[in-house]
Amino acid sequence: MSDVVPPEVRPKPAVPAKPPNVGAPSPSSPFPPQGLGIGGGGVSAPPPSAIPVPIGSHALSHGVGHGGGHAGGHPAAHSVGHGHGGSHSSTGGSALLGYIGIDTIIEQMRKKTMKTGFDFNIMVVGHSGLGKSTLVNTLFKSQVSRKSAGWARDEKIPKTVEIKTVSHVIEEGGVKMKLTVVDTPGFGDQINNDNCWEPISKYINEQFEKFLKEEVNITRKKRIPDTRVHCCLYFIPPTGHCLRQLDTEFMRRLSHSVNIIPVIAKADTMTMEERLEFKQRVKKELETNGIEFYPQKEFDDDMEDKSDNDKIREVMPFAVVGSDKEHQVNSKRVLGRKTPWGIIEVENPNHCEFAQLRDFLIRSHLQDLKEVTHNIHYETYRAKRLNENGGLHPISSNDTQESNL
Amino acid sequence: MSDVVPPEVRPKPAVPAKPPNVGAPSPSSPFPPQGLGIGGGGVSAPPPSAIPVPIGSHALSHGVGHGGGHAGGHPAAHSVGHGHGGSHSSTGGSALLGYIGIDTIIEQMRKKTMKTGFDFNIMVVGHSGLGKSTLVNTLFKSQVSRKSAGWARDEKIPKTVEIKTVSHVIEEGGVKMKLTVVDTPGFGDQINNDNCWEPISKYINEQFEKFLKEEVNITRKKRIPDTRVHCCLYFIPPTGHCLRQLDTEFMRRLSHSVNIIPVIAKADTMTMEERLEFKQRVKKELETNGIEFYPQKEFDDDMEDKSDNDKIREVMPFAVVGSDKEHQVNSKRVLGRKTPWGIIEVENPNHCEFAQLRDFLIRSHLQDLKEVTHNIHYETYRAKRLNENGGLHPISSNDTQESNL
Numbered sequence: 001m002s003d004v005v006p007p008e009v010r011p012k013p014a015v016p017a018k019p020p021n022v023g024a025p026s027p028s029s030p031f032p033p034q035g036l037g038i039g040g041g042g043v044s045a046p047p048p049s050a051i052p053v054p055i056g057s058h059a060l061s062h063g064v065g066h067g068g069g070h071a072g073g074h075p076a077a078h079s080v081g082h083g084h085g086g087s088h089s090s091t092g093g094s095a096l097l098g099y100i101g102i103d104t105i106i107e108q109m110r111k112k113t114m115k116t117g118f119d120f121n122i123m124v125v126g127h128s129g130l131g132k133s134t135l136v137n138t139l140f141k142s143q144v145s146r147k148s149a150g151w152a153r154d155e156k157i158p159k160t161v162e163i164k165t166v167s168h169v170i171e172e173g174g175v176k177m178k179l180t181v182v183d184t185p186g187f188g189d190q191i192n193n194d195n196c197w198e199p200i201s202k203y204i205n206e207q208f209e210k211f212l213k214e215e216v217n218i219t220r221k222k223r224i225p226d227t228r229v230h231c232c233l234y235f236i237p238p239t240g241h242c243l244r245q246l247d248t249e250f251m252r253r254l255s256h257s258v259n260i261i262p263v264i265a266k267a268d269t270m271t272m273e274e275r276l277e278f279k280q281r282v283k284k285e286l287e288t289n290g291i292e293f294y295p296q297k298e299f300d301d302d303m304e305d306k307s308d309n310d311k312i313r314e315v316m317p318f319a320v321v322g323s324d325k326e327h328q329v330n331s332k333r334v335l336g337r338k339t340p341w342g343i344i345e346v347e348n349p350n351h352c353e354f355a356q357l358r359d360f361l362i363r364s365h366l367q368d369l370k371e372v373t374h375n376i377h378y379e380t381y382r383a384k385r386l387n388e389n390g391g392l393h394p395i396s397s398n399d400t401q402e403s404n405l
Numbered sequence: 406m407s408d409v410v411p412p413e414v415r416p417k418p419a420v421p422a423k424p425p426n427v428g429a430p431s432p433s434s435p436f437p438p439q440g441l442g443i444g445g446g447g448v449s450a451p452p453p454s455a456i457p458v459p460i461g462s463h464a465l466s467h468g469v470g471h472g473g474g475h476a477g478g479h480p481a482a483h484s485v486g487h488g489h490g491g492s493h494s495s496t497g498g499s500a501l502l503g504y505i506g507i508d509t510i511i512e513q514m515r516k517k518t519m520k521t522g523f524d525f526n527i528m529v530v531g532h533s534g535l536g537k538s539t540l541v542n543t544l545f546k547s548q549v550s551r552k553s554a555g556w557a558r559d560e561k562i563p564k565t566v567e568i569k570t571v572s573h574v575i576e577e578g579g580v581k582m583k584l585t586v587v588d589t590p591g592f593g594d595q596i597n598n599d600n601c602w603e604p605i606s607k608y609i610n611e612q613f614e615k616f617l618k619e620e621v622n623i624t625r626k627k628r629i630p631d632t633r634v635h636c637c638l639y640f641i642p643p644t645g646h647c648l649r650q651l652d653t654e655f656m657r658r659l660s661h662s663v664n665i666i667p668v669i670a671k672a673d674t675m676t677m678e679e680r681l682e683f684k685q686r687v688k689k690e691l692e693t694n695g696i697e698f699y700p701q702k703e704f705d706d707d708m709e710d711k712s713d714n715d716k717i718r719e720v721m722p723f724a725v726v727g728s729d730k731e732h733q734v735n736s737k738r739v740l741g742r743k744t745p746w747g748i749i750e751v752e753n754p755n756h757c758e759f760a761q762l763r764d765f766l767i768r769s770h771l772q773d774l775k776e777v778t779h780n781i782h783y784e785t786y787r788a789k790r791l792n793e794n795g796g797l798h799p800i801s802s803n804d805t806q807e808s809n810l
Contacts, residue, residue: 100546101768103578106518108772110511115706118510141505173508218791222780301520363506367513375627386623 117169117176119226120366121207123258124181125200125250126235127188128157130265135233135322136181138335138346139358143324144168146183158186161199182229188246197250204229204257208381228378230369231294231361232258235265236317240278243285251291257377259294259369261361262286267319267352268337268344275319282317293317295365299372312360318353321346522574522581524631525771526612528663529586530605530655531640532593533562535670540638540727541586543740543751544763548729549573551588563591566604587634593651602655609634609662613786633783635774636699636766637663640670641722645683648690656696662782664699664774666766667691672724672757673742673749680724687722698722700770704777717765723758726751 124132124145133145146164147155167180184200187193207228214224232254236247251260264282267275286293295313300306323346326333337344346354361369529537529550538550551569552560572585587608592601612633619629637659641652656665669687672680691698700718705711728751731738742749751759766774 098546100544100575100577101763102575102582103580104768105523105580105582105772106515108769109514109518112772112776113511113514139505141503170505170507172505175508175510177507177510218788220784220787358506363509364513367510367517371517379625382625383623 114174116223117178118370119178119180120370121180121182121227121229121231123184123200123204123229123232124235125184125187125232126265127237128185130235130237131322132183132233132235132265134324135235135263135265135320137324138322138354139362140170140179142168142170144170144179144181146181146185155185157189159190161186161196163199163203180227193246196246197253200250201254201257204254205381208257208378209385211378212382212385226370228373229258230366230373232260234260234262236262236282238264238266238269238275238278238319240270240274242281243289248285248289248291251286251293252289255292256380259372259377260291261294261357262317263357264317264319266321268321270319279317279319286317294369294372296372296376299376308364315353315356318357318360320354320357321352322354519579521628522583523775524583524585525775526585526587526632526634526636528589528605528609528634528637529640530589530592530637531670532642533590535640535642536727537588537638537640537670539729540640540668540670540725542729543727543759544767545575545584547573547575549575549584549586551586551590560590562594564595566591566601568604568608585632598651601651602658605655606659606662609659610786613662613783614790616783617787617790631775633778634663635771635778637665639665639667641667641687643669643671643674643683643724645675645679647686648694653690653694653696656691656698657694660697661785664777664782665696666699666762667722668762669722669724671726673726675724684722684724691722699774699777701777701781704781713769720758720761723762723765725759725762726757727759 122136124136126132133147136145137143144166146166162185164183164185165180166183167178169176169178171177182203187196187200190196211224211226211228214221234247234251236243251262254260262282264275264279270278292298293316295309297306297309297313300309321337321344323335323337323344325335325337327336327338327343327345328334329336329343329345334343334345334347336346345351347358349355527541529541531537538552541550542548549571551571567590569588569590570585571588572583574581574583576582589605592598592605595601616629616631616633619626639652639656641648656667659665667687669680669684675683697703698721700714702711702714702718705714726742726749728740728742728749730740730742732741732743732748732750733739734741734748734750739748739750739752741751750756752763754760
């Protein structure tokens with residue numbers, strides 16, 4: 001394997017215009033070498049060994065090291081280079097000969113996504129009056145929150161933490177998203193808030209359990225409905241002081257089962273100086289308390305990812321303002337909050353960090369939030385459940401018995 | 406649920422330019438209504454019920470039916486319409502207010518695919534001399550076949566069917582595909598070809614078993630290596646007569662575990678008239694023998710899918726010619742076969758149906774081939790295995806015991 005030149009370091013061919021980059025899988029490629037060989041009588045499969053050369057080349061020997069022929073299935077090729085014949089460099093049409101269409105997979109996946117749509121489930125946590133409903137409405141430019149969906153505004157604060165979900169299908173550019181907003185009324189609103197994260201943790205785990213049961217069913221749905229919480233917006237009250245014990249306790253306890261994105265709520269109650277100072281303090285406290293929020297450093301895929309996420313982590317937690325009212329500013333209608341001393345424009349980056357939060361949450365990391373939920377949080381839950389069960393899947397029949405979590 | 410207007414039939418708003426299409430999930434949407442409510446003490450979750458209206462609208466009552474407020478979690482909304490305020494139709498900037506960014510999911514998925522790449526595994530079956538290696542080389546514009554990868558051309562025909570795999574990473578437009586070509590030398594080449602599909606069926610099932618074992622492991626890989634055969638090109642010899650019993654037997658036996666795409670090999674040995682006649686005969690025989698090939702009618706997703714696939718099924722099996730040699734035709738270099746009476750251009754649709762096969766296999770259905778393999782063939786295998794096992798997953802430890810298939 002080690003004598004195979006990885007695709008990255010091979011010289012780029014001068015022609016054709018869309019050259020297929022072909023090489024045997026190498027350790028530096030995203031495809032780790034797998035034991036493709038399978039055992040068993042009469043069946044042999046030598047590992048990938050040779051570098052193919054593009055066809056249609058008239059100078060195959062040019063720069064190409066051919067491995068010796070081997071018949072018995074033993075890899076013997078020592079391909080050390082890769083060259084292209086230059087003989088068709090002068091012909092105009094030769095470029096097309098090289099195009100296969102591998103990159104059309106992107107378009108094929110786009111079409112499939114346009115047909116199926118996708119699920120996204122967002123949870124909001126924080127005590128009452130921090131603008132949770134308004135913020136999700138602002139994020140999704142529509143009345144998607146629980147309060148907008150028929151609940152009375154003057155609804156009493158529940159005596160224990162409740163979990164309320166409301167779902168809507170939102171379509172944009174032909175892409176359908178089934179958005180579920182999971183609200184947690186009652187959180188932090190009691191005299192004694194001991195264990196008030198428990199109903200929330202329970203809900204998150206129940207969704208994992210539901211998914212696990214579907215996954216281990218003998219007859220599975222083509223697409224398992226995904227009710228798992230992909231993202232939890234945690235609303236830090238803009239006290240100007242420090243994090244409360246409830247804040248750190250909640251985030252610490254939940255950060256290993258859900259992607260927590262802390263935000264500083266109602267940031268317009270602070271001047272820019274106060275905001276900056278408070279933010280620094282919150283950042284420091286999150287760090288000293290060892291709270292890992294999304295995007296977690298340990299899950300950065302590569303250096304590019306790390307660099308992008310470092311920039312985001314640097315400005316987190318976002319100090320945000322939400323609004324579902326439009327106002328006229330310089331002949332434009334903007335979402336904002338009108339006061340006698342001016343209009344706070346929620347999407348103006350000089351006024352608050354809402355636009356940064358929205359770009360991060362929806363436009364750059366939404367797919368990643370779903371993948372981290374599936375690959376990390378769900379996998380952690382699943383491994384724990386299976387270990388409890390002595391390595392056996394808790395196969396459920398159709399009349400599903402409740403999990404005893 | 407029934408009184409909720411599905412997104413499709415709601416009147417299109419005149420403004421904004423990129424209006425989010427928002428509605429409660431309805432039976433006609435791709436998201437079937439799910440029981441989102443979860444039971445359990447203190448937790449209540451009413452089903453999605455109301456249609457949200459876009460925020461920022463100054464005429465909320467215009468065309469909007471509001472449901473009565475409800476406090477106890479009982480759905481009571483009777484939203485029957487959906488309107489947009491016209492008040493901001495005159496302002497230029499209002500369009501932007503409506504954009505959320507849901508459709509950026511496509512770009513996010515593209516980026517992920519560019520990073521991870523994907524696997525594609527193609528099997529070729531047919532007796533020796535039908536141009537199997539040449540055809541895969543032509544499809545992927547490079548020497549990807551077994552014979553090109555170091556095996557001697559004069560290799561003897563094995564005495565039993567063997568399975569030989571060779572893998573390469575091909576990159577195009579920044580997308581990396583790990584292509585594995587699974588060759589089956591010896592198939593149909595014996596005096597007695599009884600059961601010669603068995604090693605092939607065994608290989609296909611072994612890949613399913615491998616995947617299943619990875620899938621049920623307690624600690625799973627982030628991405629399970631996919632060695633499952635996504636597509637099996639079956640080469641029908643251009644006899645001009647009818648299908649041989651071996652052809653029908655192979656296809657019938659394997660069609661429920663792999664996507665079979667039958668092709669008429671070396672179509673240049675027949676005149677256009679002979680080809681048409683042979684093709685019609687083969688089509689009829691496939692039909693009378695009840696052989697289902699890919700794309701299978703029963704897996705058409707919707708009417709659009711059906712209509713597209715009907716057109717493809719109509720022209721199948723493709724009569725193809727492969728070539729890995731370039732020739733000059735009208736100052737263009739084309740892949741073809743040069744004879745004293747002319748050059749057979751493999752990508753010329755007037756000469757053969759190679760281009761149609763390539764477009765179908767790579768440029769329009771590659772992702773679907775992978776999905777049908779996963780959702781249908783693998784699921785069938787998995788269900789069978791689990792049923793054999795009394796509904797329990799065959800959880801494997803790290804030192805995997807061999808399956809007894």
